[in-house]
Amino acid sequence: MIKNPVTYFLNLIQENHASPNFWMSEEYIRLSELEWVEENGHQGFKDDEGKWFFPPYNPTAQRFIWIPDSVVVGFQDDMCYDDRKFWDYEFIYDPKEFLNLSGGKWKVFRKNIKKHQDKPWEYKKIWGDEKREEVIELFLKWSEGKTLFDPETFTNFVLHGVNRFGLFMHGDLVGVNIADKNFKYINYRICFDTGEEFLNEFLRWKFYTSDWVQRQDKLVNDGGSLGSDGLFRFKNKLRPIEIKDVYTGVEG
Numbered sequence: 001m002i003k004n005p006v007t008y009f010l011n012l013i014q015e016n017h018a019s020p021n022f023w024m025s026e027e028y029i030r031l032s033e034l035e036w037v038e039e040n041g042h043q044g045f046k047d048d049e050g051k052w053f054f055p056p057y058n059p060t061a062q063r064f065i066w067i068p069d070s071v072v073v074g075f076q077d078d079m080c081y082d083d084r085k086f087w088d089y090e091f092i093y094d095p096k097e098f099l100n101l102s103g104g105k106w107k108v109f110r111k112n113i114k115k116h117q118d119k120p121w122e123y124k125k126i127w128g129d130e131k132r133e134e135v136i137e138l139f140l141k142w143s144e145g146k147t148l149f150d151p152e153t154f155t156n157f158v159l160h161g162v163n164r165f166g167l168f169m170h171g172d173l174v175g176v177n178i179a180d181k182n183f184k185y186i187n188y189r190i191c192f193d194t195g196e197e198f199l200n201e202f203l204r205w206k207f208y209t210s211d212w213v214q215r216q217d218k219l220v221n222d223g224g225s226l227g228s229d230g231l232f233r234f235k236n237k238l239r240p241i242e243i244k245d246v247y248t249g250v251e252g
Helices: 005-015 026-032 104-117 132-143 151-160 199-208 229-237
Strands: 035-039 042-046 085-093 121-126 163-169 172-181 185-193 219-221 242-248
Touching (some): 005 026, 005 035, 005 042, 104 199, 132 172, 151 185, 163 199, 172 199
Antiparallel strands (some): 035 042, 172 185
């Protein structure tokens, strides 16, 4: 019996030089309550529908296996899948680029965040159950009418995430950034706020320029666009250094 399946699985990904997708992290696997399964010579995590959430590993073949119609999401940019279907994009950013927003390509973003930069904000980590009711209230208002992939897991991140950062004005919570990480990326899980104009851009700038992000010396995976043209345009406006593709093997 494997003592820590999550660590074991993530180590296998790194040892096999595979590029982890947005959901391949210890915290995501824990909060989504994926089940560790060993069957038919394969090892991996399954969801509550009995699908392999990631390509399972075959110790005998010493490689990950793509099983058509049974793998929810594969690795980034892996083009060797049979019967693959496009799942989503993944936007990759270099946090260091947000430290100096010079040049024409940042003109609009620079103008937008400047509307908030001189206000008396406080940006700090949210610990445990601190500000629990305020966090829940803000999240519920923000998420009304929005489409979230796996809302139960993202609600768990909102309530129990290890790395949650709040933006406060005179003690009132107006925005939240939530993230986790794996061996390759910081995963920017969610960003929500009061809806004030350009506050989302400002929150993202605070995240990318924060000490917590900058000292990791990792790229940031900001996930996909969920089929939304508006979200694709917004994330593309923030100048990703790469836009990756991920594929699924199941019907949507």
